[in-house]
Amino acid sequence: MAVGSQVRKVDWPVTSDAFNSDCPAREVLSHITSRWGVLILTALGGGPLRFSELHTTIGGISEKMLSQTLRTLVRDGLVARAVEATTPPRVSYRLTELGDSLAESLQQFLDWIRLHTVDVVDAQHRHDRETR
Amino acid sequence: MAVGSQVRKVDWPVTSDAFNSDCPAREVLSHITSRWGVLILTALGGGPLRFSELHTTIGGISEKMLSQTLRTLVRDGLVARAVEATTPPRVSYRLTELGDSLAESLQQFLDWIRLHTVDVVDAQHRHDRETR
DNA sequence: CAGCATCCAAAAGGATACTG
DNA sequence: CAGTATCCTTTTGGATGCTG
Numbered sequence: 001m002a003v004g005s006q007v008r009k010v011d012w013p014v015t016s017d018a019f020n021s022d023c024p025a026r027e028v029l030s031h032i033t034s035r036w037g038v039l040i041l042t043a044l045g046g047g048p049l050r051f052s053e054l055h056t057t058i059g060g061i062s063e064k065m066l067s068q069t070l071r072t073l074v075r076d077g078l079v080a081r082a083v084e085a086t087t088p089p090r091v092s093y094r095l096t097e098l099g100d101s102l103a104e105s106l107q108q109f110l111d112w113i114r115l116h117t118v119d120v121v122d123a124q125h126r127h128d129r130e131t132r
Numbered sequence: 133m134a135v136g137s138q139v140r141k142v143d144w145p146v147t148s149d150a151f152n153s154d155c156p157a158r159e160v161l162s163h164i165t166s167r168w169g170v171l172i173l174t175a176l177g178g179g180p181l182r183f184s185e186l187h188t189t190i191g192g193i194s195e196k197m198l199s200q201t202l203r204t205l206v207r208d209g210l211v212a213r214a215v216e217a218t219t220p221p222r223v224s225y226r227l228t229e230l231g232d233s234l235a236e237s238l239q240q241f242l243d244w245i246r247l248h249t250v251d252v253v254d255a256q257h258r259h260d261r262e263t264r
Numbered sequence: 265c266a267g268c269a270t271c272c273a274a275a276a277g278g279a280t281a282c283t284g
Numbered sequence: 285c286a287g288t289a290t291c292c293t294t295t296t297g298g299a300t301g302c303t304g
Contacts, residue, residue, distance in 0.1 A: 016249035018242060019171060021192030025249040032245075033165035035296080039151060051266050060153030062298055067267060077255025088265050088304090098251055105240040110150060112237055113164075117148035117157040119230055123209025167276080183286050194278055199287060220284090220285050268303075276295070283288075 031076055032102070036061055036069045041095070042110050044079060045103035048094035078102060163208055164234070168193055168201045173227070174242050176211060177235035180226035210234060 016025035031037060039058045043049060049057065055066055070093060073079040078099035084090040095103055148157035163169055171190045175181060181189065187198055202225060205211040210231035216222040227235055 015246040018245055019175070019189060019191055023249075024253050025245050026192075028245050028249050028252050029170065029242075030167070033170060035162070038161065038165060043151070055266095057151060059151055060158075063267070064269095064299090065297060068297090075256055075259045076252045077259070078252070083266095091266060098248060098255070102244055102248070105237065105244050108237045109164075109241060110161075112234055113150055113157050113160050114147040116230060116234070117155075117160050120160050120208045120210070121156050123230070124207055127207045127209070187286095195287070196279090196289095197277060200277090223286060266304090269301090271298105271300085273298085274296080276293105278293080279291085281288105281290085284286090 028076070031072050032078075032106075034069060034072075036065055037073065038106055038110070040066070040069055040073065041078065041099060041103050042106050044093060044095045044099070045107055048082075048092045050090055050092050054093065073099070160208070163204050164210075164238075166201060166204070168197055169205065170238055170241070172198070172201055172205065173210065173231060173235050174238050176225060176227045176231070177239055180214075180224045182222055182224050186225065205231070 018025040018029045043057050150157040150161045175189050212228050214224050
């Protein structure tokens with residue numbers, strides 16, 4: 001009843017801070033922004049895909065890295081893995097509700113890249129000319 | 133005048149596609165989602181910061197990686213470097229207009245992490261318990 | 265089809281020492 | 285203060301071969 005009964009959380013602030021190297025948020029950041037994380041999550045934003053579909057959708061990814069990154073994302077609760085009992089078994093991956101909420105902001109990020117890659121490349125050329 | 137005079141761009145589609153491993157968008161993606169890229173850009177979203185301020189704001193980053201990542205972001209036209217002619221010289225970094233437009237979506241992304249790191253950690257524990 | 269295990273090369277990145 | 289240079293360790297990740 002008393003105000004003093006409110007227990008202060010000491011381990012971590014309610015809002016996790018990726019700027020703090022010891023906060024779990026830093027690990028979450030690294031998983032998502034891993035080399036293939038953003039692309040996998042965004043690809044699944046268009047709906048469930050099978051392993052081989054992901055493999056062809058995402059240019060240049062190896063089966064090892066696709067499998068490995070998917071496992072991490074499944075463990076993080078962002079992606080769900082479903083085995084269809086056919087022969088041969090088909091395995092499909094889809095975003096969880098949690099992953100879906102994330103994919104929206106990642107989609108915005110990829111949209112920015114789509115629009116502005118040309119500007120970045122221009123800037124690179126200008127920079128290389130000016131500093132030789 | 134004729135429709136045929138419209139020249140088709142063959143090198144790259146107007147919208148750059150990070151899913152294509154040969155598209156420059158892939159490099160842009162890698163620069164921004166590099167280990168320290170998101171944190172540096174988001175930190176600068178709050179206004180210009182000096183080298184040492186960035187160093188203390190971003191926990192765990194080494195001077196080498198801060199310097200190296202900043203150089204990449206400056207070359208990409210996302211960050212501007214300004215030397216103030218004092219003694220000793222102070223160097224401040226700020227977002228360019230281009231970088232500012234990006235930092236908005238990155239801020240949303242970090243906001244998602246702030247809100248949902250707890251959910252991810254929960255999912256990890258559940259997963260580890262279920263699969264042992 | 266959907267992976268996993270192993271090996272190995274390359275890249276990333278930290279520690280340290282030094283500079284204008 | 286704001287870096288750079290070097291060294292060296294760790295991590296990443298691709299290639300290959302094999303499995304249910």
